[in-house]
Ligand SMILES: O=C(O)CCC(=O)C(=O)O
């Protein structure tokens with residue numbers, strides 16, 4: 266993954282056991298279908314958490330386990346280690362279902378994820394994504410860097426027109442299905458938005474690896490869950506990724 270562009274598209278073959286992962290996420294959708302389709306929040310998360318005094322506790326442990334297993338695959342971990350430059354921890358695991366609608370909230374507006382500089386998102390469309398599905402859309406690291414330097418950006422979201430004056434609209438890249446099976450991207454380095462589903466609802470898995478040294482405080486970071494020990498297989502790799 267290039268360190269000045271800060272993203273890479275991954276082919277189907279580069280994503281371990283992708284079909285099984287998609288199958289698992291679809292099965293979760295089937296089990297929660299009624300709630301998911303009735304949800305008024307866009308996007309709706311298929312994982313829920315209990316708040317405990319010691320930190321978040323994921324409720325659907327058995328359903329999260331295959332996703333944790335996926336993120337612990339050595340090929341993905343080594344991509345993250347190469348890019349981040351250190352052994353990261355597992356950040357958030359988000360399985361989002363976004364209904365169609367025209368309101369623009371939160372991540373639907375252009376922004377960077379300011380929680381942690383050294384991080385890597387893996388974005389996996391569970392169902393095909395075209396322009397009408399509201400793709401994850403971004404400006405590569407080098408283009409984003411020009412804007413960051415120009416306006417000294419460290420905070421805030423943008424309306425499209427405001428941002429298109431700073432970075433060409435022609436430089437933005439929508440991650441539609443024909444570009445690859447997954448997108449690895451640093452959402453701190455790259456301006457981005459997504460989930461503007463207009464014609465088709467969007468079902469996407471967005472996971473992250475984050476630096477263990479940056480105090481990222483991902484609210485629901487997998488490495489902070491009080492019940493994360495249940496994802497361990499005793500290996501040193503898992504102990505590191507889960508902060509055990
Ligand atoms: O829903 C999207 O495609 C964008 C989400 C986002 O901003 C992020 O994953 O950092």
Ligand SMILES: [Fe+2]
Pocket residue numbers: 372376377378452457
């Ligand atoms: Fe973001």
